[in-house]
Amino acid sequence: MTNPLRIGLAGLGTVGGGVVALLDANAELIARRAGRGIVVSAVSARDRNRGRGVDLSRFAWVDDATELAGRDDVDVVVELIGGSDGPALTLARATLGRAKALVTANKAMLAHHGLELGDLAEANGAALKYEAAVAGGIPVIKGLREGAAANGITRVYGILNGTCNYILTRMEAEGLSFGAVLADAQAQGYAEADPSFDIDGIDAAHKLSILSGLAFASRIDFAGVAAEGVRAVDSADIDHAATLGYRIKLVGLASAADGKLFQRVHPCLVPLAHPLAHVEGALNAVVVEGDFAGRLFFSGPGAGAGPTASAVVADLIDIARGPAQPAFGMPVAALTQFETADQASHAGRFYLRLTVADRPGVLAALTAHLRDSGVSIESLIQRGHGGSGGVFVVMVTHHVVERQVRAALDRMTASDDLLAPPMMMHILDF
C-alpha cells in the first residue's frame, strides 16, 4: 500500500473533533476505500488545554495554524476554523500557495473568496475541496459537480439552514412563537447566542452562492443573493399556510436565464405535495433540476459533528485516490459571469398577510390597491386576531410579477389601512 495521506487539522471544535473520531473509528475501511491510510500529523486550535474527548497527544501541536501549511509531514490541510477572512483565509492561501491540498467546511470563505482560492489551487495544481461547506454529509457538491454534470441545470434550490428549519418545524408542531422557539433552541445549544447568521438567511445565502456557481458553471456571486430570514414569520402565517395546504420553509433558490442569475433566500410556502415540505427539524435538502436528469432530490442531516466529518473525510478520500480536479467543475477562467437578475421581475403566486383595523370599508380599500396594481386574488381568509388591535387578512394572489405586488403593498402602507407592516412570501409552485 502507498504511503498514508498526512493531514494538518486546523480547528478542533465540534467538527474537528468529529473528523478525528471518524478517522479513528473507520481507519481500516477508509484505508481500503482510499487505497492508502489517512492519518493526522499535526493539529492547531485556539486553546490547547480545552478538553475535547479525543486524544490529541499523538499529534504535533502548532499554535499558529498557518504553520500547518509549511510542515513537511502535512500533505493536506483541513481548515475548520471558520470565518470568511482572518486566520482561515490566511491558512487557505498559505496551503494552496505551497501546492498542498485544502479541504474546508467554510462556506463564508468560499462565498467571499472561493474564486481567488480556486485560481490559486489551479495555478499550483492543488486540490480545493469543500463538500462539508453545504448540507453536511449530503454529497450535494459532488452531486452537482459530477453526478449532474451532463445536464443544463434549470434550477437549484433547497433547505440549507438547519437552525431555521428546526425553528419553523417546532413553531408548526407546537404552535409556539418564533421568539419562544429561538430562546429554547439557544438554551439547548441548537442555535448560536448571536443567531443572526442563521435566522437572517446569511448562512443559507453563503451556501446558495456556492451551489449556484456549480449549477450554472458561473462565478460565485454572493453579493447577488437577496437574503431574507425567518424573523418576520408569525405563527399565524404557519396556521394560514397549513389551512391553504402549505408549509413555510426557508428556501434558497437560484436560476439562470438570459444571461442573468437569480439568487434568493426567503421564507416561502411549499405545497405539501412537494418533497421539501416533508424535510423536518435540522435536516437539509437540495433539489437539482436538470434538463435530462429531471428533478433530483437529496436530503439528510445538514450539520453536526458526524455528518460534517463524513463530508470532510469523503474529500480526503477523493484526494487520496487521485489527482486534483478543478474545484468548481471547470477552470475558474471558464466560468460564466452572469448579471444579477432583478428580484422584482420574478413572477409567481404570493402569500400576503395584512394586519388591518376591524372597521367597514377596509377590505374594499385593500382590494382596490391590489386591483390598481394589477394583482388579482386567488383566495382570501379573514380570521383570528391580528395583534396591534387589528385582524389578519390573508390572501393568495394569482400568478403575477413581484413588482406589482410590491407596488400594491406600498400603496397600502402609504394609506392608514395597515396596522403593522405587511408580510409577503413566495409560493413554491414547481
Added chain:
Amino acid sequence: MTNPLRIGLAGLGTVGGGVVALLDANAELIARRAGRGIVVSAVSARDRNRGRGVDLSRFAWVDDATELAGRDDVDVVVELIGGSDGPALTLARATLGRAKALVTANKAMLAHHGLELGDLAEANGAALKYEAAVAGGIPVIKGLREGAAANGITRVYGILNGTCNYILTRMEAEGLSFGAVLADAQAQGYAEADPSFDIDGIDAAHKLSILSGLAFASRIDFAGVAAEGVRAVDSADIDHAATLGYRIKLVGLASAADGKLFQRVHPCLVPLAHPLAHVEGALNAVVVEGDFAGRLFFSGPGAGAGPTASAVVADLIDIARGPAQPAFGMPVAALTQFETADQASHAGRFYLRLTVADRPGVLAALTAHLRDSGVSIESLIQRGHGGSGGVFVVMVTHHVVERQVRAALDRMTASDDLLAPPMMMHILDF
C-alpha cells in the same frame, strides 16, 4: 483543449437515442465541464434501418457491436444492449480486455458478472463505470462509492423499480386491482409485454446487489438476494395499510452484520412519516445509512431516456476528466466475501392478511396458532369481503423473528382455517 473523448455506442433503443440527444444538446457545456469534447465515433444496433429520431449518418456503423472495442477511433465503449450475457457480455469483455473504458447501464450483467469485469478492468487499467445501472439519473453509485465513502454503512435500501412503484401508486390512488393497472401500464408502454423481471422483483434485486456491494465493500452477491415481487399485493392490502398509517412499497433492503449479508426485495409497509412513503409513480429513491453521515436520502426519476442518458454521460465526463478508479470503490481483491444471512432470522413487525371462513371459532383458532408460535398481536382488523367466500382478517404483529411468523402461518395453512394463501409483509420500522 485536449483531444475529444471518442465513444463507440452499442444499442440504440430509448437510452442510446437519449445519449446521442444529450451529447448533441449539451455539447458545449459538457466540453467545458469535462475539459474536452465528448463525441460519438461509431454506433451499432440490431436494426440499422429503424427510425430513431436522431441523425446517425454522422457516425460509422458496425453490424457486430464487438467490433467497437477494436476500433482505433473509439476510446470508450458505451454498452446499452442489455441482458446479463450474450452480446453485451462479449462486448464488455472485449472492451476491457483491450484496455478501453466501458460505461454500461446493464444491471443484470453487473449483478452476474460485475466482479469478473471489475477484475478485467483493473488488470488492464481501464475504467468500468455504471451510474446508469441503478436509479436512472440519481447519482447514487457515486454517492455510495465516493460521497459516503468515509462511513461504515449500516443499511442501504430503497425503491429501485419504477414499474412496480407506478403500479402500487395507481392501485392506491385509483383503487384499482393489480391486474387492471398492469394491463393498462402495458397498453401505454410503461410496463414490458413480459413484465416478470420488473414485477417479480428481479430487476430490483439486480440493482440491490450492486448497491450492497458498494455499501458493504463486499463481493456482489446476486444469488444471495431473496426476491419477492408485487403480484400478491391485493388492493385490500393497500386499504388496510392506509388505515394503519402505511403505504405499500416494493423495497430492496440490504444490511451486513456478524459476517453475514442480508439482502431482500419485498413489498413492505412504509410508515407515512418515512420519506420513502412519499416516493410516487415511476420515481426511484435510495436511503444510505452511514455511521457518521446519518440517513442520506436520494430520489428522482429512475428510468427513461433523459435520466439514464444523464447518468451515462456523467460517467463519460468522469472518464474524460481523469484516470480510472476501481469500479467498486476498491480493488476487487480487497472486497469482503460475506455469508448469506438467514432470511428467517430477520426480526421486525409484520403485516398479515388472512382469508378466513366467516364462522364462529375461526379467530380463536388463528390466534392460538400465533400464540403457539410465540407471535403476539399489536392490532387486528376484521372487515370487508375476502374473496373466495371468506372475510379478511388483517393483523400487525409486535416485534418478532420472522421464523416464528412463518411457523404460525404454516400451522394455519395446514389447518382448514384459511381459504386462500396468507399474505405476509414486513413493516419498515426505521
